[in-house]
Amino acid sequence: MMKNNWLSTLGLAMRxxxxxxxxxxxxxxxxxxxxxxxxxxxxxxxxxxxxYRDKCSFYNVPLIEQGSRFELGSAIGKVERVVLAVTDAGFANRIAQCQVKPAEVEGN
Structure with a gap:
């Protein structure tokens, strides 16, 4: 299942x-x-x-808005998490490549 591939990668990055x-x-x-x-x-x-949109934009850090707080939390084996930062470029690239919809889409 391609949709949850980024969540698996998130779990690997956490470990x-x-x-x-x-x-x-x-x-x-x-x-x-x-x-x-x-x-x-x-x-x-x-x-x-x-x-986070403002800070990430200012510091030129990619921002992805996807998944619920429960999905993010469970992907890393924790209770709900609203925000996470990936500190490894390799994992960051893999997670970004798994994204289907860009974060800039608003109003849906």
């Missing part, structure tokens, strides 16, 4: 220690250039969406 979670930790990774990709749950609050 490899290449995922940071939590608002403060992810924001620090974005600012420091450590984050190669940020994943934001599609059901994140509007202010969180705006904050």
């Amino acid at each position: 490899a220690g290449k995922i940071v979670t939590g608002d403060d930790t992810v924001m620090k990774a974005v600012r420091s250039g450590e984050a190669k990709l940020v994943l934001l749950a599609s059901d994140a609050a509007a202010n969180a969406q705006k904050k």
Whole structure:
């Protein structure tokens, strides 16, 4: 099943220690250039969406908004997670390649 391939890759990245979670930790990774990709749950609050769109845009970090907070959490073996950062370029590229719909699509 191709749709969930990115979730499997997320799990692999977590086991490899290449995922940071939590608002403060992810924001620090974005600012420091450590984050190669940020994943934001599609059901994140509007202010969180705006904050991460703005920061990721400013620091030129790719942002993907896909999956629910429950999908993101279960993919990495945790309870729900609204935001994750991938700190490894290889994993970030693999996850980005699995995406079907671009994050810029709005209003559906």
